[in-house]
């Protein structure tokens with residue numbers, strides 16, 4: 001998905017991926033990572049997810065990257081925050097209350113800006129990208145996260161021929177192929193969520209699982 005696709009989505013407010021509360025599977029599994037308060041967590045392709053506010057409320061420092069200025073403005077407005085803004089080679093940084101959100105391209109981030117990320121939280125990010133971009137995303141962006149970084153990755157699995165992405169179906173075998181070279185992967189939970197997703201049913205999808213992985217950078 002090219003930037004124009006996402007800018008149009010935000011302009012039209014076609015943001016069905018956005019949730020009005022933090023991701024329940026984040027709340028359920030985050031503590032199992034053992035990330036101490038004060039550490040930094042990377043939230044790629046962040047949108048205006050309330051997961052960032054929840055992570056900050058746990059005492060973590062959040063670093064998000066998002067293409068859309070609209071998304072970023074809406075996120076800080078939803079929190080009643082007026083961020084301080086500065087520019088760097090990565091984009092426009094917005095900083096308030098332990099949350100730093102860069103308006104820029106995730107693929108332009110480097111090891112320097114990601115150096116102190118002890119954790120990563122990936123929901124609706126990997127699965128927002130078509131197959132060739134998923135390879136770039138993992139082999140370039142995730143590869144710039146430091147050793148010992150830990151994270152949660154949440155995917156969807158459904159018969160891809162029944163619906164066009166995004167979100168795309170990313171099966172466990174692909175997760176293992178994408179991450180296996182540099183990350184240890186543990187499947188924490190697999191849940192059938194078809195009944196809770198009427199929009200998928202309306203599009204003719206006949207099976208839908210969400211899967212939570214723990215990732216450990218070697």
Ligand SMILES: C[S@@+](CC[C@H](N)C(=O)[O-])C[C@H]1O[C@@H](n2cnc3c(N)ncnc32)[C@H](O)[C@@H]1O
Pocket residue numbers: 003006007017018019044045046047048049065066067068071104105106107123124125128166
């Ligand atoms: C499906 S949304 C998910 C947002 C968020 N993770 C959530 O759970 O609500 C994907 C987001 O990634 C952003 N995005 C797509 N490509 C990007 C890129 N190369 N760099 C930064 N953000 C990007 C889009 O603008 C969009 O807001």
